Amino acid sequence: MKVLTKKTDYAIRALLMLAASNGRYLSAKAISDEQDIPYQFLRGLLQELIRLGHVVSKEGARGGFMISRDPDEIRVKQLIEAFQGKVQVSECMFRKQICANRAKCVLRHEIMRIEEVVNNEFERITIGSLLHNLKRIQGQPPA
Amino acid sequence: MKVLTKKTDYAIRALLMLAASNGRYLSAKAISDEQDIPYQFLRGLLQELIRLGHVVSKEGARGGFMISRDPDEIRVKQLIEAFQGKVQVSECMFRKQICANRAKCVLRHEIMRIEEVVNNEFERITIGSLLHNLKRIQGQPPA
DNA sequence: TTATCTGATATCAATATAGTATCAGTTTAT
DNA sequence: ATAAACTGATACTATATTGATATCAGATAA
Ligand code: FES
Ligand code: FES
DSSP states (O other): OOOHHHHHHHHHHHHHHHHHHOOBBBBEEEEHHHHTTOOOHHHHHHHHHHHHSEEEOOOOOOOEEEEEEOGGBBBBBHHHHHOOOOOOSSSSSSSSTOOOOGGOOHHHHHHHHHHHHHHHHHHBBBBHHHHHHHHHHOOOOOO | OSOOOHHHHHHHHHHHHHSTTTTOOOOOOHHHHHHTTTTHHHHHHHHHHHTTTTTEEEEEEOOOOEEEEGGGGGHHHHHHHHHHHBBBBOOSSTTTTTTTGGGHHHHHHHHHHHHHHHHHHHHHHHHHHHHHHHOHHHHHOOO
16 A cells, blocks of 8 residues: 555655755756656646645746745645545445444544544645755755 | 555455354355445455455355454454555655665655554454444344 | 355456656747 | 747556456355
8 A cells, every 4th residue: 555656756855856946946857857757747747736836937948946835834745635635544434234324433433533643644744844854864965 | 545445445344244243154145235345346355355364165055254263353454455565655755865865764764654653553453343343333233 | 956155267447647748838048 | 030948738648556247167055
């Protein structure tokens, strides 16, 4: 079971790179090369990130993409939901005889707790927090 | 993002039903009808459950399937791993420049914590515990 | 000795994921 | 002005995963 698809993984990596490049536009090409993300795939992905409001673009030569909101406000949970849909254990696990009434289904309740835990964790993690950790382990490169 | 596939869902429901039917063999047909699981799909699934050691079968008329181990020992985690593979966030999330060295990658470390949480939760839940809850909410049917 | 079952296997359909290609239009630099 | 470096938009293909069917042989019970 894979929790993050490639697309989400790519999105996170691209956003991290964009978050790290303060004020400069990065081209899809640059991100693709640096992060080993298939170019055309990334192109599409970046457009989605624009629609989601995470980045803005500038057309033409020397154009590219720039992050457009505080990295601390971009939560991994948002990205997962955008690219993979809401985290849900299963549409509705126990039907018919087993589950008399959906409303007070205890099993459902129990299983849904897991969803909450997962969601909380992914909500906690932001592009900002990831970047922070990255810098910490890499050490500040001599500016 | 769907945590449980239909197959895992079906497996859990089938096992619950088998666990509830003490000592009697249940036919695939009976389970299929009761649980709304496509018959042939269930057939294959039951064979897998045999290979996994969770159930045994009896051929011929009046044959069927019977649970073969303590429901408390059948963990949802086992089932997920059998049918969907191990829970893993992504093969390896941050590569190349971003992640200098895999060994001490903090991001990886952080993200893997989530895997652990999920795994722990699913390890806690067994067919036995689910059945227990089921009986509790349904009330013991007049024996 | 037939109806009711499982064993084993093959095949197919639907969906989701991953990746590629193309062309039009915008901007910068020369 | 015009070529080079870019994005916007969209269509397409490939691959993998998941979900579902179909078939036939063989076992068992009534
Ligand atoms: S899980 Fe859907 S009614 Fe209980
Ligand atoms: S996640 Fe793979 S090296 Fe950091």
